[in-house]
Structures are given as structure tokens and as C-alpha cells.
Amino acid sequence: MKNLLKYLSLGVVLATSSAAFASPLNGTLTIDGGTASISPTILNSSTTSITFAPNDQATFFGTGDFSGAGISFVPFTSPFTFTVGPMFPGELLFTVNDPFGVDQFTVDQVATLTNGALIFYGALTDGSVGNFILTPNVSQDGSFSGTLTAAATPEPNSLILFGTGLVGAAGIVMFRRRRNLVSAAI
16 A cells, blocks of 8 residues: 555656647647638649738737747748648748747648648647648638647657656566565565
8 A cells, every 4th residue: 555655646746747848839820811812712632732812811810829929920832732642742831930939830741621621731840740721711712711730749858768767667666576476475
């Protein structure tokens, strides 16, 4: 029972400790484009290029790390060419200036949804992985709504340190069990 309490308290400490991340960005950034913001106005699995209008019609807002002051959006790469399905060499879709610096969203895979939306999978410059879902307006007037969802990536050194600690704890448990079995056999 005494050992159980030790391990339980150790588990609570590990679970409540903050994990280190290679990137501070975590949240969503929504970008809405007005009339004639994208061409073609209908997107599907045969779409291989999108042309974006100048950025003056775009509105954006964010949650999480994208909701702070100092966020500005740099226009989309236009025209943006891609291949639906297989992975391809990364291509820059857009840049965001945030409180942490300049982050570029580079796309390496595109998928389609049944509603005509495209999902752009990629990563931000700071190491965050994310996806940008671009949904054209059903009125087919060239307006769209897009949401970038970014998740911070755990720092590799923290994961290695955590794994080493788990292996060490398992070794101590095995050592104590063997010692207790040997002393019980005597």
C-alpha cells in the first residue's frame, strides 16, 4: 500500500507538470474572403490550382495563440498549384505575422471533402503541424471561409527525458520485486 501511494503521487506529479513544446502556436485562425476572392468558385477533386484575389477583402480572427494582438495576415500565394491526393514537395500557401514572429504555412498534401471543401495539410515554420480547410460559399460567388488549425508539437528532448524516466522507474520496480521474491524464498 505504501508503494502504491508513492507511485500514485509520482504519476500525479508527472501528469500535472507542464510539457515543453517546440512551438508555442496552438489554436485556430479563420480567414473569410469576400465576393470574387477565389477562382474557380467551385472546388473539387479535379481542382489543381486556386487563384486568390488581393487581400483587401479578407477578414480574419483567431482563437488560442492566434487571438492575441499583433496578428496580421499576409496574402495567399496566388495562383496556388497543388495535386489532390498524394504528398508533394511543400508549397507556401500563406504567411501569418503573429506575436511569436513570422510563420509560413507550407502545404504538402491536399484532400477533398464531399461539400466541395479542400483540406490543405502542412506545417508552420515554427514546427507546428496543421491543416487549413478552405470551403467555398454555396452561392458560388467566389467567397470562401477557411480555418487553419495548428497544434503545438512536443519537444523531442522532453519526450526522450520522459521515456528515460519511465524506463528507470520500471527498472526500480523490477529490482524491488525480485529482491522481495528472493527474501521471501529464504
